[in-house]
Amino acid sequence: MKRVLVVLFFLGSIAHGYSQSFGEIIDVEPIGDNIFPIGAIPLIKTSLDLVDKYEFTYNELVPRTGRSSFWESVNKFTLDVSEVAFVNWNAGGANSVSGLYGMNLVRTYRNDGFRWDNQFRFRYGINQQESQELRKTDDDLEFSSSFGYEVSKNSKWFYTGKFRFKTQVARGYDYPDTEVSISEFMAPGYIFLGAGAKYVESTGKFELYLSPVTQKSTFVLNQRLANQGAFGVREAVRDNQGEIIKEGETSRNELGILVTNEFEQKIFDSTILTSRLSLYTDYLNNFGNIDIDWELVFDFKINSFMRASLGAHIRYDDDIKVKNELEDGTLSRGSPKIQLKQQLGIGIVIDL
Structure with a gap:
């Protein structure tokens, strides 16, 4: 026109x-x-x-002094590789090689007070050690999208609706047992859908999302795991002989409060700290018990393509019970525990 x-x-x-x-x-x-x-x-x-x-x-x-496009994008790809080899090494050891691939794609639309944020994150790691089968060391697939409108002209606060999907892509095992999986695609899978308000710094380096109404859906689309009551779904009903009378449920829905925070802070010229925190509590089921998902990563820039990273990932979910192994080798229903993952790697990074 x-x-x-x-x-x-x-x-x-x-x-x-x-x-x-x-x-x-x-x-x-x-x-x-x-x-x-x-x-x-x-x-x-x-x-x-x-x-x-x-x-x-x-x-x-x-x-025209404004942007040629209302879209902003980030394309980041990482690959960390480590290898250990021994030849006549009298202290002993096993040859091994491991790799961790990461992908982070961000698309942001901003125009006339509207803001639409989309992010796709994927990580997958493997390890091959001498005399052992190939093992998975990391697996994370996540997509999130939020759409908001500013509270007032040029405000940093936005009325926002948010969708988040999270799962893994490959089967996971309790090594060395590789016969029976303990997780797989959509077992578990999580969907968060809610509305609230989001605060965003103009630089995009700090975001805070507050939602008083968010539905959390947990999916366990593996009937064997669902029958066990894995990841908080209702387990199967059995008779005195252990035979299943009623299959376990493959999904669980909750309604509660969600708070998320993401920020990126430059500590030194070559060091960046990134934090991603998610807190959720259900109104009806043990209100006040908070599910925690917190990832903290230090990125050390070596040059334009090389980087080192040190990260920690903490999770706690009151609905996930960690089973305990008894003396006779059987597993008993346990209690929720803090889950911790730590990673240290060096590799290449590509920003497009």
Whole structure:
């Protein structure tokens, strides 16, 4: 529509006089060799070409100073590799190689008070040790999307609705047992859907999301695991002989409060601290028991492509019971415990 208005404006100015140039008619500076005298076909072509650099505002053309697109993007790919080999090493040891691949894709749309944030994160790690099968060391698949509208003009607070999906892609085992899996795709899988308010710094390095109403859905789409009551779903009902009378439920729904926080802080010229925290408590089931998911990572920049990282990941979910092994080798139903994962790696990073 703007392109049409610009063309009509220039064509209408023909009646004002063929002897004037664009700059004289619209009171702007001439635009180099692209300016033609008003009056013929070149006028139309040039007018269309100028739209990309100028906009029509209050009877004059002004240079476009804003973003060429309302979208902002981040594409980050990482690969950490470590290897240990021994030859006649009298202290002993086993040859091993491990790798960890990471992907972080971010797309943000901002325009007229609207803000739409999308993020896709994926991590997958493996380890191969001599005389052992290939083992999974990390597996995380997550997608989140939030859409908001600013509370007031140029405010950092936004009324926001948020969706988050989280699972893993491959089967997990309680090594060395590789016969029976303890997790797989959508076992468990988590979906958060709610509404609230989000505070975002203009730099995008700090975000705080507060939601008084968020539904948390837990999925265990493996009937064997669902029958065991894994990850908080209702387990199967059995008779005195242990036979299943009623299959376990494959999903569980909760309604509660969700608070998330993400920030990135530059500590030194070559060191960046990143924190991602999620807190959730259910209104109806043990209100006050907080599910915690906190990831803390230090990134040490070596050069444009090389980096080292040190990270820790803490999880606590009151609905996940860690089973205890008895003396006879059987497992008993345990209690919730803090889950901790620590990683140290060196590798390459690519930002696009």
